[in-house]
Amino acid sequence: MRVHIVGLGLMGGSLAGALARAGCAVGGSDPDAACLEEARRRGWIAGEDAAPGPGDAELLVLAMPPRPVIAALPECLADAAPEAVVTDIASVKAPILASARRSPRRARFVGGHPLCGSAGSGIAAADPDLFRGRPWILVPGPDSATEALERLRAMVERIGAVPATMSAEAHDRLLARVSHLPQILAKALARAAERGGVAAELKRGLFGGGWRDMTRLAASPAALWTEILAENRAATRDALAELRAVLDEAEAALADDAPDSALRAWLAASAAAGKDGREAAS
Amino acid sequence: MRVHIVGLGLMGGSLAGALARAGCAVGGSDPDAACLEEARRRGWIAGEDAAPGPGDAELLVLAMPPRPVIAALPECLADAAPEAVVTDIASVKAPILASARRSPRRARFVGGHPLCGSAGSGIAAADPDLFRGRPWILVPGPDSATEALERLRAMVERIGAVPATMSAEAHDRLLARVSHLPQILAKALARAAERGGVAAELKRGLFGGGWRDMTRLAASPAALWTEILAENRAATRDALAELRAVLDEAEAALADDAPDSALRAWLAASAAAGKDGREAAS
Numbered sequence: 001m002r003v004h005i006v007g008l009g010l011m012g013g014s015l016a017g018a019l020a021r022a023g024c025a026v027g028g029s030d031p032d033a034a035c036l037e038e039a040r041r042r043g044w045i046a047g048e049d050a051a052p053g054p055g056d057a058e059l060l061v062l063a064m065p066p067r068p069v070i071a072a073l074p075e076c077l078a079d080a081a082p083e084a085v086v087t088d089i090a091s092v093k094a095p096i097l098a099s100a101r102r103s104p105r106r107a108r109f110v111g112g113h114p115l116c117g118s119a120g121s122g123i124a125a126a127d128p129d130l131f132r133g134r135p136w137i138l139v140p141g142p143d144s145a146t147e148a149l150e151r152l153r154a155m156v157e158r159i160g161a162v163p164a165t166m167s168a169e170a171h172d173r174l175l176a177r178v179s180h181l182p183q184i185l186a187k188a189l190a191r192a193a194e195r196g197g198v199a200a201e202l203k204r205g206l207f208g209g210g211w212r213d214m215t216r217l218a219a220s221p222a223a224l225w226t227e228i229l230a231e232n233r234a235a236t237r238d239a240l241a242e243l244r245a246v247l248d249e250a251e252a253a254l255a256d257d258a259p260d261s262a263l264r265a266w267l268a269a270s271a272a273a274g275k276d277g278r279e280a281a282s
Numbered sequence: 283m284r285v286h287i288v289g290l291g292l293m294g295g296s297l298a299g300a301l302a303r304a305g306c307a308v309g310g311s312d313p314d315a316a317c318l319e320e321a322r323r324r325g326w327i328a329g330e331d332a333a334p335g336p337g338d339a340e341l342l343v344l345a346m347p348p349r350p351v352i353a354a355l356p357e358c359l360a361d362a363a364p365e366a367v368v369t370d371i372a373s374v375k376a377p378i379l380a381s382a383r384r385s386p387r388r389a390r391f392v393g394g395h396p397l398c399g400s401a402g403s404g405i406a407a408a409d410p411d412l413f414r415g416r417p418w419i420l421v422p423g424p425d426s427a428t429e430a431l432e433r434l435r436a437m438v439e440r441i442g443a444v445p446a447t448m449s450a451e452a453h454d455r456l457l458a459r460v461s462h463l464p465q466i467l468a469k470a471l472a473r474a475a476e477r478g479g480v481a482a483e484l485k486r487g488l489f490g491g492g493w494r495d496m497t498r499l500a501a502s503p504a505a506l507w508t509e510i511l512a513e514n515r516a517a518t519r520d521a522l523a524e525l526r527a528v529l530d531e532a533e534a535a536l537a538d539d540a541p542d543s544a545l546r547a548w549l550a551a552s553a554a555a556g557k558d559g560r561e562a563a564s
Contacts, residue, residue, distance in 0.1 A: 116490055135487060137488070164486065164488055173479070173480065174480050176478075177475040177478050177480050178480065178484070178489040178492075179490060179492055179493065181474075184529075184532050185471065185496065186496065188528040189464065191551065192459070192524040192525040195524055196524045197455070198455065198456050198459050201456050204417075204446065206397065207417075207461070209399060210465065210468075210498075211464060213496070213498055214468065214496055216492075217495070217496070223546070225549050226542055226549060229536065230545055233537075236536060237536050237537065239478055240533055240536070243474040244529065245474070246470040246473045246474045247470050247522065250469075250522065251519065254519050259515060263512055264505070264508040267504040267507050267508060269473065
């Protein structure tokens with residue numbers, strides 16, 4: 001499979017490494033020349049003569065944030081080879097599928113979203129094993145060619161990721177709950193603690209692993225998350241409203257005249273919900 | 283130092299192992315005979331003849347949940363040797379210090395709380411390195427003898443933990459924010475997602491590391507957390523109210539007519555708050 005990846009940051013770089021290792025011919029482009037050079041040095045993309053370009057690859061991957069994908073997609077579809085498949089890996093899908101729909105070549109686009117990441121960023125933190133065993137959501141539009149979906153699935157399986165297909169709306173609804181709302185919560189928790197007068201204790205490291213886990217996402221880049229949340233704000237607002245309703249119940253249990261039985265009931269119900277996710281993850 | 287530990291679960295067992303390794307004479311008691319046997323087998327507590335008992339140890343550690351400590355403390359203080367120091371490791375401090383104050387031997391009690399833990403439980407999951415490099419909060423009451431505080435500090439340093447002293451009120455205020463509220467949030471997030479219609483996707487493991495981190499605490503035992511939250515509910519309610527105020531702002535940013543600038547401002551402010559915790563933790 002001949003693949004070209006636009007954007008060789010953490011995700012695009014990791015994908016280049018994974019595909020090269022799987023025996024694919026990989027080309028890449030990035031506005032940062034040093035990044036491109038590093039990808040070549042690692043052997044993740046081929047030399048200029050051998051590397052598939054955006055116009056002759058069988059699979060073109062846009063490894064960029066949501067808005068650059070939305071903006072570039074019609075032109076990328078127009079410039080790609082007629083039988084090429086174009087995909088992306090951004091965290092929001094409905095506005096990207098909407099952008100593809102504006103192209104006469106829309107049958108060649110299938111959205112994608114690998115559910116993994118890393119605390120690092122850039123090609124320096126890239127890892128060809130990043131996708132192994134992790135879900136990769138495939139998001140065909142109503143007009144996507146079945147054969148395009150199958151080509152993307154073949155790529156995902158080739159690097160050891162686990163494909164799962166759903167609509168853009170189902171994807172955005174799911175991600176609002178498992179990613180976009182958690183992002184807001186991690187930041188809110190850190191900010192609330194600071195306002196609650198324990199900033200000095202936080203600076204001294206006076207917390208346990210639970211706090212570290214729950215606030216890890218708070219250091220994510222604000223510019224990227226502004227895009228993601230703005231592009232998925234309807235579903236994120238719904239998810240936030242659902243959470244607030246559950247927190248109302250926690251507040252009521254804490255204020256109850258019989259706090260023990262109220263808290264135990266609230267905790268037991270919620271623990272059951274949490275367990276599903278843990279079991280699936282292990 | 284001759285130490286007796288009451289309760290040889292995850293925390294008490296780990297402490298027995300850490301102290302034994304540091305050359306202390308350690309005795310222990312536990313209602314579960316198999317657990318006591320396992321602690322002996324591992325060499326973490328001494329044989330019955332050599333082991334310090336609750337009446338002749340220099341340091342008596344109550345490694346039990348908050349309410350058993352509250353209930354047992356007056357009798358433990360009465361039965362301990364006159365010059366012994368008594369401490370505990372529970373997650374809430376004000377009601378425990380209040381219990382100690384009811385004893386004529388209150389000068390011999392200093393509360394404690396190691397800020398670490400493990401996903402496991404029981405002596406099977408115990409680890410003598412659990413406390414190494416981790417904070418251990420020392421909580422003297424107004425009547426605690428200075429020499430008692432120093433003896434506890436010496437034990438904490440001996441096993442490689444990092445002592446930090448604060449009042450019971452400051453401890454409970456801090457833990458409400460860095461532990462008790464996060465516990466509620468992890469459970470609320472899991473429950474809200476289930477209500478939001480993505481339970482099937484959670485069962486299939488369709489989420490990334492962020493979700494796993496943010497919901498890990500949701501599997502904590504409901505009985506223990508009922509005690510902790512009930513015993514610290516005033517501070518936990520305050521912390522929850524602070525969080526809800528920050529979530530109001532997030533909701534307003536998502537609903538703003540200019541969502542980009544509103545979200546960017548909200549995310550940037552909160553990211554700064556999160557960063558402190560991360561830097562301290564690294």
